[in-house]
Amino acid sequence: MKSNLIRIIHTGKSRLGWDDETYRDVLARETGRRSAKDCTDAELERVVRYMRTQGFVSVAGRGRRPSVAVGRKGMIGKIEALLAEAGRPWGYLDGVIERMLGEIKPVEWLDDVQVRKLMQALIVDAKRHGRL
Numbered sequence: 001m002k003s004n005l006i007r008i009i010h011t012g013k014s015r016l017g018w019d020d021e022t023y024r025d026v027l028a029r030e031t032g033r034r035s036a037k038d039c040t041d042a043e044l045e046r047v048v049r050y051m052r053t054q055g056f057v058s059v060a061g062r063g064r065r066p067s068v069a070v071g072r073k074g075m076i077g078k079i080e081a082l083l084a085e086a087g088r089p090w091g092y093l094d095g096v097i098e099r100m101l102g103e104i105k106p107v108e109w110l111d112d113v114q115v116r117k118l119m120q121a122l123i124v125d126a127k128r129h130g131r132l
Helices: 002-016 020-031 041-053 070-086 092-101 112-128
Strands: none
Touching: 002 041, 020 041, 070 092, 070 112, 092 112
């Protein structure tokens, strides 16, 4: 778990545009240490929480974007944005698709109508939770 948290922190450092000095100052303020490898899991989690307050949204390790036909790429882009906003992995769609269709089916196998319904279900969920 520790190596995963360190990886998330270094990704956050890059996405937030922090230089090494800023990164080490944040580590020192949040944990009292200047190196992530010296921190405990709880301290690393505290740093990740702080990074999220600064605008970092972790999408690493969240699965892969499905490869779909050109006509569906726009809808997949919207689905990706909705998942990122909700902090959910691509795997979350497996459960949604199973509830919609009654069977497990990869996103790549869905037709235009099914992808549109999937996107609409995520929009309804986002509105329900105040994200739209």
